[in-house]
Amino acid sequence: MAGKPTTPVDITGAMVTEAPALADWLVVAPVIICLLGGAFLLAQRKNTKIQGWTAVAILALLVASCVGLFVHVLNNGTIVMTMGRWLPPFGISFAVDVLSAVLALIGAVVAFFCAIYAVTDIETQERRYGFFPFLVLLMAGVSGAFLTGDIFNLYVWFEVLLIASFGLLILGNDKPQLDGAVKYAFLNLVATTLFLIATAYLYGLVGTLNMADIARRVAVLPDGAPINTIAALYLLAFAMKAAAFPVFFWLPASYHTPRIVVSAVFAGLLTKVGIYAFLRTLVLLMPEANAMLSDTLIWVAIATMIVGVLGALAQNDIRRIMGYLVISGIGAMLAGAALSTDLGLMGAIMYAVHSMIVMTALYMACGLMIRTAGTHDLRKLGAIYGRDPFLAAVFLILAFAAAGLPPFSGFWPKLTLVQASLAEGQGWLAFAILISGFLTTIAVGRVWAMSFWRGGPLGTPDGETVDEKTQPMVDPWDRRGLVIPLVGLTFMVIALGFLPQPFLNVAAGSAGGLLYQETYTDAVLGAQAAPGEVAPESAASDNSNTEGPMIDGTDTKAQPSGESE
Amino acid sequence: MEVAFAALIGIFFMVAVYLMLSPHVIRILMGVVILGNAVNLLIFSNGRLTREVPPIVPDALVVAEPTIANPLPQALVLTAIVISFSFFAFLLTLAYRAYQELGTDDTDNMRIAEPADEAAPPTGY
Numbered sequence: 001m002a003g004k005p006t007t008p009v010d011i012t013g014a015m016v017t018e019a020p021a022l023a024d025w026l027v028v029a030p031v032i033i034c035l036l037g038g039a040f041l042l043a044q045r046k047n048t049k050i051q052g053w054t055a056v057a058i059l060a061l062l063v064a065s066c067v068g069l070f071v072h073v074l075n076n077g078t079i080v081m082t083m084g085r086w087l088p089p090f091g092i093s094f095a096v097d098v099l100s101a102v103l104a105l106i107g108a109v110v111a112f113f114c115a116i117y118a119v120t121d122i123e124t125q126e127r128r129y130g131f132f133p134f135l136v137l138l139m140a141g142v143s144g145a146f147l148t149g150d151i152f153n154l155y156v157w158f159e160v161l162l163i164a165s166f167g168l169l170i171l172g173n174d175k176p177q178l179d180g181a182v183k184y185a186f187l188n189l190v191a192t193t194l195f196l197i198a199t200a201y202l203y204g205l206v207g208t209l210n211m212a213d214i215a216r217r218v219a220v221l222p223d224g225a226p227i228n229t230i231a232a233l234y235l236l237a238f239a240m241k242a243a244a245f246p247v248f249f250w251l252p253a254s255y256h257t258p259r260i261v262v263s264a265v266f267a268g269l270l271t272k273v274g275i276y277a278f279l280r281t282l283v284l285l286m287p288e289a290n291a292m293l294s295d296t297l298i299w300v301a302i303a304t305m306i307v308g309v310l311g312a313l314a315q316n317d318i319r320r321i322m323g324y325l326v327i328s329g330i331g332a333m334l335a336g337a338a339l340s341t342d343l344g345l346m347g348a349i350m351y352a353v354h355s356m357i358v359m360t361a362l363y364m365a366c367g368l369m370i371r372t373a374g375t376h377d378l379r380k381l382g383a384i385y386g387r388d389p390f391l392a393a394v395f396l397i398l399a400f401a402a403a404g405l406p407p408f409s410g411f412w413p414k415l416t417l418v419q420a421s422l423a424e425g426q427g428w429l430a431f432a433i434l435i436s437g438f439l440t441t442i443a444v445g446r447v448w449a450m451s452f453w454r455g456g457p458l459g460t461p462d463g464e465t466v467d468e469k470t471q472p473m474v475d476p477w478d479r480r481g482l483v484i485p486l487v488g489l490t491f492m493v494i495a496l497g498f499l500p501q502p503f504l505n506v507a508a509g510s511a512g513g514l515l516y517q518e519t520y521t522d523a524v525l526g527a528q529a530a531p532g533e534v535a536p537e538s539a540a541s542d543n544s545n546t547e548g549p550m551i552d553g554t555d556t557k558a559q560p561s562g563e564s565e
Numbered sequence: 566m567e568v569a570f571a572a573l574i575g576i577f578f579m580v581a582v583y584l585m586l587s588p589h590v591i592r593i594l595m596g597v598v599i600l601g602n603a604v605n606l607l608i609f610s611n612g613r614l615t616r617e618v619p620p621i622v623p624d625a626l627v628v629a630e631p632t633i634a635n636p637l638p639q640a641l642v643l644t645a646i647v648i649s650f651s652f653f654a655f656l657l658t659l660a661y662r663a664y665q666e667l668g669t670d671d672t673d674n675m676r677i678a679e680p681a682d683e684a685a686p687p688t689g690y
Binding site for chain 1 (some may be wrong): 585590593597600601604607608611638641644645648649651652655656659660662663666667672675676677678679683684685686687
């Protein structure tokens with residue numbers, strides 16, 4: 001006890017005195033499930049037989065908790081839980097709004113399907129290297145990043161998911177993997193360090209790490225405060241994480257090297273965490289600085305979309321084509337973030353959800369194609385249509401979705417984004433979205449035509465197919481361990497395409513949560529007067545009778561903290 | 566004190582960026598270490614560079630005098646040190662394994678994942 005027992009300190013102003021409602025524990029459940037599950041799997045690392053299905057069960061639990069959280073957030077609005085009982089600006093908060101909940105949910109679903117795929121795809125040797133523990137721990141990082149309400153905590157979750165992704169990336173120790181991992185590791189580490197630099201400056205400026213508190217203080221900063229510089233630093237850091245032009249080079253260098261299911265997980269989750277952090281930090285916390293950066297961002301988005309899809313057109317390896325398509329999609333999400341209107345953010349969020357599902361499914365489909373044909377070289381692929389028509393149909397659906405053609409999930413985000421850019425008078429942006437969709441159609445259409453439709457490898461005369469005795473039919477049911485997760489994701493793609501209304505509503509709710517920061521800050525800090533209404537200087541000079549939390553942010557943790565922990 | 570500290574941090578960043586621009590993995594590694602330390606010093610300087618006032622709350626006050634050094638950045642630095650050290654350990658191992666397998670520490674010559682003579686995709690059937 002720091003105070004004397006004779007003068008009991010009133011802690012209601014500084015500490016949470018009531019236990020959170022039971023349903024609110026859902027906020028931390030995803031992280032707890034993944035950390036405990038990861039630790040268990042790590043302990044069972046040598047027990048390769050049970051690992052796979054245990055990981056699937058853990059991730060099923062994760063999906064269940066994310067569904068619960070999502071429903072809870074939809075019904076009750078933003079939910080906050082603060083660790084260590086210190087009230088929000090001081091304790092580390094987890095704050096979950098619709099955006100966090102929907103991305104955490106889709107991320108969990110994608111990881112769940114990837115785990116099912118991996119049970120068949122990942123062999124004993126790689127299980128020994130720890131594929132499943134890494135996957136579950138990666139999900140701890142991803143869920144933590146989506147759910148946290150504290151910017152330094154976000155940095156920590158970034159590092160958690162980064163170290164787990166290193167483990168997944170070099171699984172197997174091949175030469176190309178080591179080569180790709182060197183580039184991936186260094187550039188991603190520099191990106192997270194940039195994030196930390198920006199956070200250090202931000203803390204120096206506003207004196208708080210809680211996102212809601214940052215939002216309130218940034219809104220009342222005096223003129224001349226270097227908030228735009230900080231925003232630019234964040235932009236660079238998250239652009240690197242999200243693989244935006246011109247800092248995307250780590251992605252095509254590394255995403256094709258690991259096992260295909262690892263690529264699928266990465267394509268679905270990692271870059272979208274970067275986009276999420278971008279939305280959370282720039283759009284929610286510093287809207288004015290974001291508006292100032294808007295013009296730059298629009299050109300970055302256009303360049304990312306076009307360069308990404310041109311890269312896809314220039315590749316010969318189907319896995320690398322998919323890598324470039326991930327980049328192109330990031331451009332579309334940035335376009336929505338750059339507009340920062342209701343409609344634009346809606347489009348960006350819908351595109352993020354769509355891209356998580358579709359890119360993962362496309363990588364899974366590539367894995368099946370490579371298994372059937374034994375190559376990932378576009379020149380050597382061919383005649384898969386005759387051997388596995390089911391896969392051909394699924395791939396075509398995914399290709400349509402990736403290109404943004406109706407009636408699949410890619411259509412609605414693209415439509416919303418085009419509408420949003422036209423509403424803002426950004427004709428070039430709308431043009432770039434449409435032209436990148438057109439080029440994507442060519443890129444994925446070519447993959448389909450060459451590997452499925454063509455009668456054999458390059459040079460097979462038109463109208464002929466290669467000898468059918470050496471190329472037996474493939475029964476999808478024989479590969480059900482790989483086909484079922486692919487079908488599951490494809491089903492989601494179709495469902496989002498045919499029943500877009502709930503999808504649109506959720507995206508609108510998420511976008512609203514980002515644009516009207518009062519909803520978020522009030523949920524975290526309570527609706528009382530914003531601390532910024534008292535000028536920091538006057539508060540700092542007169543602290544002798546301040547009770548409860550101090551106003552001067554640089555001293556946020558200066559109180560005695562031995563109260564009850 | 567702050568000015569000298571700011572200059573030192575600037576020099577750290579300068580050296581780090583210079584080293585990371587090198588194509589040799591070992592220099593990039595050095596750059597990453599120095600970059601990590603530069604950030605740590607940067608965070609550290611956020612919490613006031615003073616040790617004259619002990620961080621003790623007088624009887625009459627509920628909170629400490631505002632002139633004490635803020636301990637929160639120090640806690641952040643501690644976290645950042647642990648993270649950057651573990652990443653450095655990983656990168657060191659990775660660089661060594663890459664050197665063993667690829668026979669070079671020059672990133673310009675690391676072209677196994679992205680071969681320089683990669684064929685263009687077919688333009689027709």
